[in-house]
Amino acid sequence: MQSADALLLNKTILMCNSIKTVGHTLKQCSGPLVAIDAEWNVIKRRGVSQRKTSMLQVYNGHTVGLFRLNLLTDGFKNPVPPELCELLHDENVVKVGLNIHGDAGKLFRDYGLCMNGYIELMRLAKVACPEHLVRHAKTGNLQNPSLNHLSSVLLGRVLDKSDSLRMGNWETKVLNPKMAQYAAADVVASWQVYQVLAERLVPGAPVVVERYMPKAL
Secondary structure, eight states: OEEGGGGGTTOEEEEEOSGGGHHHHHHHHOSSEEEEEEEOOOOOSTTOOOOOOOEEEEEOSSEEEEEEHHHHTTTTTSOOOHHHHHHHHOTTSEEEETTHHHHHHHHHHHHOOOOEEEEEHHHHHHHHOGGGSOBOTTTOOBOOOOHHHHIIIIIOEEOOOOHHHHTSOTTOSSOOHHHHHHHHHHHHHHHHHHHHHHHHSOTTOOOOOEEOOOOOO
8 A cells, every 4th residue: 555645646736826827727737527626724613614615626637736715816805716617617527526516515605606517436436336335334325435445445545634734724825835735636536536436337337427506595
């Protein structure tokens, strides 16, 4: 079993902190199929609202784009750049990720963005590799796998999920390089897990491509 560092070998990582570089960064990291992930400052105190999404990761198989949404929106005061909105909304761009449905909901709540054309890796794994998943002791139902579990069993890569990275300050002006690597490794792992799952699918097996539909108030 190898560490996640191997996932980033020969990968280009672009940090996008400025509106001026959004278009260029997207050209490098987008395509017909991308992996998507998101980060934000987690608040565990009861009764305190969660912070808005401050990082959006996009990966197309060779280049990772790390979009610092807190900086691109001037401290959450301005809208998300239209180029990013178009990518998320475009149903012709297939997006994959672990708990991507949850990230889609967070982006809608934070910015009013509706993500289209996404595939949930938790659901895909239950179809493509149920033998690698854990079943609930009482019901026998397949439990939702974590990205680290799928990365370990399918890629032989262990992701660093330490709290110092996962729950670090994603809103700081200068991001800790280790946090940037953590964010990049997660989205690269999502892409590679999808590739393995897609290869293992039985011909004709259902693959659900979703559109985020906010719940009616």
